[in-house]
Amino acid sequence: MIPCSNCKKQEAVTRLAYSRTDLCGNCFCSLFEERVRQANKRYRMLRLNQKIAVGVSGGKDSAAMLYVLSKLVRNVHGAELIPIAIDEGIKGYRNESLEKARELCEKLGMELRVRSFSDEYGKGMDDIIEIRDGKASQATVQGASFRPQPSCSYCGVMRRQSLNKAALGEGADVLAVGHNADDVAQTFLMNLFRSEPQRFGETGAATTKKEGFVPRIRPLIFNLERECALYCELGGLPYYRGGCPYAHESFRGEVKDFLNELEERHPGTKFNLLQSCLSLEEKLGPEKWETLDEIQVHARKAGKCISCGQNSWNEKCRACEMLEELA
Numbered sequence: 001m002i003p004c005s006n007c008k009k010q011e012a013v014t015r016l017a018y019s020r021t022d023l024c025g026n027c028f029c030s031l032f033e034e035r036v037r038q039a040n041k042r043y044r045m046l047r048l049n050q051k052i053a054v055g056v057s058g059g060k061d062s063a064a065m066l067y068v069l070s071k072l073v074r075n076v077h078g079a080e081l082i083p084i085a086i087d088e089g090i091k092g093y094r095n096e097s098l099e100k101a102r103e104l105c106e107k108l109g110m111e112l113r114v115r116s117f118s119d120e121y122g123k124g125m126d127d128i129i130e131i132r133d134g135k136a137s138q139a140t141v142q143g144a145s146f147r148p149q150p151s152c153s154y155c156g157v158m159r160r161q162s163l164n165k166a167a168l169g170e171g172a173d174v175l176a177v178g179h180n181a182d183d184v185a186q187t188f189l190m191n192l193f194r195s196e197p198q199r200f201g202e203t204g205a206a207t208t209k210k211e212g213f214v215p216r217i218r219p220l221i222f223n224l225e226r227e228c229a230l231y232c233e234l235g236g237l238p239y240y241r242g243g244c245p246y247a248h249e250s251f252r253g254e255v256k257d258f259l260n261e262l263e264e265r266h267p268g269t270k271f272n273l274l275q276s277c278l279s280l281e282e283k284l285g286p287e288k289w290e291t292l293d294e295i296q297v298h299a300r301k302a303g304k305c306i307s308c309g310q311n312s313w314n315e316k317c318r319a320c321e322m323l324e325e326l327a
């Protein structure tokens, strides 16, 4: 038996290679929750009388987040959690994961709000991919110019917009999203690889307030993805274990594999990357953006999309542009 490095009494259930510690279930769960508390304290995420929309998907990250937040808000006077799920319309995946989200909300005595792509855009992801593939093969035959996007590009843009709209509709002050340390490290690298420094202010623990957009908080930023899964397992939280059938198309998937390999060989890589991201954001926060010409665009106020009326940085929002390309 390997004893827990912390309490020295219980048997360890996991090894944290980056800190060379072995932890029992109790000590691991305490550490996990303490990290969420630290994120909350450092970035002042939860405030008195706040309405907190929580993006849930039925997956491990949002399940762990909703559960820990439900414990933390007990000590925040007047704070209220509003779980919101977006149904992207991916058969055999999202319908099943939403069942888990419902199960968890029931267990916690919360009402889950569900918005779907079909309601918002008249079509779900399965329809969008069918149209995309049809248009792509037609374009090849006819020599037409159509640039098909990876599934996650359509999905990401529309889900962000749908979640924001739903959170605004609920009158939420903030929107909690289940991005963990892996997600943030991946996004940070992706922004570097794509040369998109203007996104740096948007990847860290919290986004700043912008008119028409509910600020996002990331309470799981100090926990790794595998730790979210373990926390759910140990706590007996219902979560969906399968994956999205379109995930293989994403650039993020490649970055994820790359980072996992690095972490395996050099434990601590992900947290180091996260730290770099947070330090850089502190130095290059939105209030300093105005000094950089190429990213001045973010100092502008958001307007309304001329097509759908949603808040948008450009004349037409990205979701409308994408849907028009598919029309």
Ligand code: SF4
Pocket (backbone or CB within 6 Å): 088, 125, 151, 152, 155, 156, 244, 245, 246, 247, 250
């Ligand atoms: Fe959407 Fe891509 Fe996530 Fe699937 S993997 S749910 S397509 S963002």
Ligand code: ZN
Pocket (backbone or CB within 6 Å): 004, 005, 006, 007, 008, 009, 010, 023, 024, 025, 026, 027, 028
């Ligand atoms: Zn212990």
Ligand code: ZN
Pocket (backbone or CB within 6 Å): 305, 306, 307, 308, 309, 310, 316, 317, 318, 319, 320, 321
């Ligand atoms: Zn629009």
